[in-house]
């Protein structure tokens with residue numbers, strides 16, 4: 001297993017000073033000067049979606065901040081190097097507990113570093129969010145169980161400030177662990193594809209299982225580039241809307257179904273490199289957000305508030321409200337497919353459960369639907385891209401309906417359905433993967449806990465750890481019900497073929 005710091009580039013920034021991502025960016029809180037364009041990334045007018053790499057950046061993300069922020073990088077290296085363990089792990093010995101407290105002390109003793117210079121570059125801010133997010137998850141999840149969660153000022157201030165600039169929640173996101181967490185050994189110049197030998201920059205556990213978990217998503221994003229191109233040319237044809245366009249769209253939709261089936265193939269490949277028990281026991285608990293009320297590895301369940309200490313030192317900061325853990329539910333690619341095919345009207349609806357993990361109906365209705373909420377965790381240009389897609393004046397589903405209204409182009413409706421069916425099958429497979437990686441290991445963990453409790457004479461009534469509750473996703477959903485709902489709603493988007501029984 002390659003250590004994340006292997007083959008680290010010498011310089012702090014591995015892009016040239018004239019590169020577009022190194023251009024000055026305006027402060028997000030004050031905005032660009034009147035009359036100037038948003039240069040936060042030069043691709044902003046294109047929603048930062050690259051024609052070659054889609055939602056992934058075409059250049060390897062920055063792997064180290066400049067020397068002024070070296071203390072953060074060192075603290076992160078130290079957490080990885082010490083192989084910090086989960087604070088609620090069952091087999092944690094005294095030595096491990098001391099080791100992790102010594103590390104947390106170094107975090108509390110960090111100087112409060114200003115982010116003024118970071119604000120000038122999107123690339124620096126992304127790296128800062130990655131590093132600080134990772135440190136915070138190490139900090140919180142290495143704490144002993146039932147300890148209050150207080151994030152110290154040297155972490156709170158820069159993390160909240162950087163997050164405000166990026167308009168992201170101050171928590172690890174899919175962009176931190178997938179989109180901006182890769183490199184290709186010895187070849188920073190190569191534009192990645194889904195078959196490139198990608199490696200991860202940062203891991204909690206230094207295991208190949210964890211790396212594979214992130215890289216499968218990265219490969220899906222890169223394979224999805226063809227889907228984005230097919231969407232684009234389909235929308236061009238929809239604008240024309242004549243017979244030739246109908247025939248072309250038919251072909252594009254068949255091709256799109258093929259790409260979605262490839263995405264499913266890549267998803268399935270996770271089984272080859274990521275062991276379900278290692279994932280469930282050692283990797284997944286590090287992702288927990290404030291709203292993940294999941295069983296700890298010792299079987300207990302708890303929910304603790306995350307207190308950000310030191311916020312009063314910067315009056316521009318506001319109390320974070322979004323603190324869900326990272327989830328591939330934040331993949332803009334899958335949301336884009338939903339929006340393009342018109343599935344989002346169904347799958348993103350508020351009626352669909354999983355809107356929020358609360359037990360009271362008032363709380364449920366006060367939060368927007370889970371998938372909409374997950375868009376807040378995406379890079380803001382990608383979020384804008386999805387809004388743009390959803391506001392398409394010629395939605396594909398309506399175009400297909402109108403072009404086939406009088407029985408013409410029957411193949412078009414079939415091709416549309418083929419794409420929707422491929423997406424539904426992707427979700428079928430995703431549910432199989434979730435059963436393998438979460439439902440199964442959770443059941444085995446409960447059984448082990450029941451046996452342990454019986455052995456030490458705690459049998460009889462089911463305890464906290466062994467009681468069967470709905471399983472929660474890292475994004476806080478009642479995951480089985482939620483995923484089944486989204487899958488069924490995808491199926492519900494299929495158009496009834498003329499003559500088919502309704």
Ligand code: HEM
Nearest residue numbers: 217220327328329331334434437473474475476477479486
């Ligand atoms: C071992 C692999 C995986 C596991 C265990 C897993 C688990 C989950 C869970 C528990 C959820 C529920 C939402 C939450 O609370 O987070 C979810 C949602 C979701 N996941 Fe995965 N996931 C895996 C891989 C992937 C991959 C590779 C993708 C695609 C990039 C993906 C895409 C999604 C999407 C789009 C959702 C939102 C629900 C939907 O749109 O169907 N997942 N996943």
